Amino acid sequence: MSSHDQRADVDRQVARLTQWATANGHEVGEVVTEVGSGVNGKRPKIRRVLSDPSASVVVVEHRDRLARFGVEHLEAALSAQGRRIVVTDEGETEDDLVRDMIEVLTSMCARLYGRRGARNRAMRAVTATKHDEPVEASF
Incomplete structure (x- = not known):
């Protein structure tokens, strides 16, 4: 996917979330976008939002946009501070679980076959x- 296509997709997602937040009575204080993997924990923009006490509600379209694993821990930590995460599209839960398992298995297989090949x-x-x-070198 080209960066232009990614930007257009992010823009559409921001528009949907902003519209949803406004329609559901939330004041949109800041819109934060970060292109990156939900598996990667080194995401400075997400970390900044999660550590900002003025961000009382964090709205995401899909749970995996925030983090692939451990969202429940984030929700519990924010809840203890009187804050929360709102997921606007919970409909993909089963698909997300299947996709997560496929990603884990794919990663494990890639490591296994990579080692075997080496x-x-x-x-x-x-x-x-x-x-x-x-x-003969083959890489």
């Missing part, structure tokens, strides 16, 4: 050097 290349190199054969 091990196989190393073994071919060792075998080739024992027999003085040229080593």
